[in-house]
Amino acid sequence: MTEIVKARNVGMKFRAVEALTDVSLDVAPGEQVALLGHNGAGKTTLFRLILGFIKPTAGSISIAGFAPGSDAARRVVSYLPEQVAFPKMLTGREVVRFYARLKGAAPEDVQAVLDKVELVEAADRRVDTYSKGMRQRLGLAQALVGNPRLLLLDEPTSGLDPLSRQHFYELIADVSRRGCSVLLSSHGLSELEARTDRVAILRKGRLVADGPLAELQTQADLPIRIRVRAAAGAVGSVHAEIGGGRINCASVELCCARGDKMRILSKISGLGAQVEDVDVASPTLDEVYRYFSNNGIEQVQRGDIQCTA
Amino acid sequence: MHGVITIAATEIRIGLRNRWIILSSLILLAFALILVLLGSAPGGEVKTDAVTVVVASLSTLSVYLVPLIALLLSYDAIAGEIDRGTLQLVLASPVSRGSVLVGKFLGHVAVLAIAVSSGYGIAGLVAFFANGAGEAVALIGVGRLIASSTVLGATFIAIGYIASASVRQTGTAAALAIAIWLFAVVLYDLVLLGGLLASQDGFFARAVFPWLLVFNPADAFRLYNMSAIDALAVGSNLGGAGSALPLSGLATMLSPVAWTAIALGLSTVILKRVRP
Ligand SMILES: Nc1ncnc2c1ncn2[C@@H]1O[C@H](COP(=O)(O)OP(=O)(O)O)[C@@H](O)[C@H]1O
Ligand SMILES: [Mg+2]
Numbered sequence: 001m002t003e004i005v006k007a008r009n010v011g012m013k014f015r016a017v018e019a020l021t022d023v024s025l026d027v028a029p030g031e032q033v034a035l036l037g038h039n040g041a042g043k044t045t046l047f048r049l050i051l052g053f054i055k056p057t058a059g060s061i062s063i064a065g066f067a068p069g070s071d072a073a074r075r076v077v078s079y080l081p082e083q084v085a086f087p088k089m090l091t092g093r094e095v096v097r098f099y100a101r102l103k104g105a106a107p108e109d110v111q112a113v114l115d116k117v118e119l120v121e122a123a124d125r126r127v128d129t130y131s132k133g134m135r136q137r138l139g140l141a142q143a144l145v146g147n148p149r150l151l152l153l154d155e156p157t158s159g160l161d162p163l164s165r166q167h168f169y170e171l172i173a174d175v176s177r178r179g180c181s182v183l184l185s186s187h188g189l190s191e192l193e194a195r196t197d198r199v200a201i202l203r204k205g206r207l208v209a210d211g212p213l214a215e216l217q218t219q220a221d222l223p224i225r226i227r228v229r230a231a232a233g234a235v236g237s238v239h240a241e242i243g244g245g246r247i248n249c250a251s252v253e254l255c256c257a258r259g260d261k262m263r264i265l266s267k268i269s270g271l272g273a274q275v276e277d278v279d280v281a282s283p284t285l286d287e288v289y290r291y292f293s294n295n296g297i298e299q300v301q302r303g304d305i306q307c308t309a
Numbered sequence: 310m311h312g313v314i315t316i317a318a319t320e321i322r323i324g325l326r327n328r329w330i331i332l333s334s335l336i337l338l339a340f341a342l343i344l345v346l347l348g349s350a351p352g353g354e355v356k357t358d359a360v361t362v363v364v365a366s367l368s369t370l371s372v373y374l375v376p377l378i379a380l381l382l383s384y385d386a387i388a389g390e391i392d393r394g395t396l397q398l399v400l401a402s403p404v405s406r407g408s409v410l411v412g413k414f415l416g417h418v419a420v421l422a423i424a425v426s427s428g429y430g431i432a433g434l435v436a437f438f439a440n441g442a443g444e445a446v447a448l449i450g451v452g453r454l455i456a457s458s459t460v461l462g463a464t465f466i467a468i469g470y471i472a473s474a475s476v477r478q479t480g481t482a483a484a485l486a487i488a489i490w491l492f493a494v495v496l497y498d499l500v501l502l503g504g505l506l507a508s509q510d511g512f513f514a515r516a517v518f519p520w521l522l523v524f525n526p527a528d529a530f531r532l533y534n535m536s537a538i539d540a541l542a543v544g545s546n547l548g549g550a551g552s553a554l555p556l557s558g559l560a561t562m563l564s565p566v567a568w569t570a571i572a573l574g575l576s577t578v579i580l581k582r583v584r585p
Pocket of ligand 1: 019
């Protein structure tokens, strides 16, 4: 099976600025990959390389076996830039029809994608009457038209409210179920809401992580937080038994490594009626992301405060 | 080819809804009507056909307004689209950069042709009927004016693309466009006049000036229209200098046509190097 995107040891230098260094990344057909990184990490640069707008200063990229920017490669790819302002004087339908024609898509595709992004009712209104969420959906409609094999979405959900964001990911999940690969960028894992197959993290132009989310969570091996609510009057003895810290007169909280989790939980269940409730919290996506984007140098906060003992 | 037509059609749509274009077309129409009314005022000495007089004054109006409308259409074509992210979308689809530019050019020229023909067409018809239906030949003069104004506009549209493709910000492109207009339409003639006054031996007037006059597409346009309507009857400013011109008649229009071709070629080369 040929990869849709195959990047090998890609480097990109803008005079003195090294935007990307030795990046190797594959995207398989139908796969959804999230590209994460802080501002200036090199996400947009990677997209521009994939589109063939710029040429890498090191390494190579191929799109479904074609050179980026070639006609064959451009037929495969669709793009939604970080910021796009469509001509205000045009209607939504006119905008989508324009890109449909450029891509050689069938005319009935226009109505189909407008329907998919729920813009049918607003389709004949001018773009300057659209809300931010509607504009973003129009951008997606433009990218979806013509059944691309690869969608490149540059920070598609930044600035959207949680509900629009969720809707956006549902749409993307739907296209990828039909075999379209999706490479989208974002600057936080929590924005993704664990919706992508794979996560690649860029830090200062280098790829510091690449794998399924669960794998990254294991790799980071961040402590797990266990909170125990003791029965009335038992908080002292519970604390003495399992350690950790008392956070109020009824609860004890402790952090432990992944591998210790079951041992501690069985100890807690051994306390019987002294324990009223147990709450186990795995590291949040944000904490995992922060771990990789800081390369583990800075302690993740929860580790700092409570897990040093 | 498909891409060229698609882009041209969309540019026409956008241009016809652009309020600056509408406004400047209305100004063109208003000026044209004022000139018609002044030209056909009763009591005026009517030596030549009134429509011909109107065509003469309209061609002077064209020299100033048509390049302005043209640059207004084109300065934003590349820089603005990069700014707004839409050029990236177009270039991500399988159309060549050459087609993008040709499509925009055809669309913008069409918008300009619509603006010019409606303005001058209405004014020409008003003049024609206000004078109790003059000679039909005079209407051909109006047609000639519209056609040559469109060619002049096409030249400045193409020159505007060079400005738009060479800079990254729309604001810079706009400033460049204004500078181009000011130089080609206003300053250039002043410099030539200065040269005429300064050169005492007449060498400049004989050997250099005619070439410089034809070199500027706006002056070439003026020369063509003056020669076409028999400049002697109406009188003109620079064209009446009496020098032997290197080009005459319709051949004068070779200057704007050549400028258009060169500017389109150059802006395509620049656009091919743009890294959006
Ligand atoms: N055309 C350019 N010229 C010089 N530096 C650039 C250019 N484009 C991007 N960069 C630099 O490359 C780095 C990565 O930028 P970018 O890919 O836009 O980051 P991101 O999209 O992850 O926020 C930044 O340091 C940026 O300043
Ligand atoms: Mg970016």
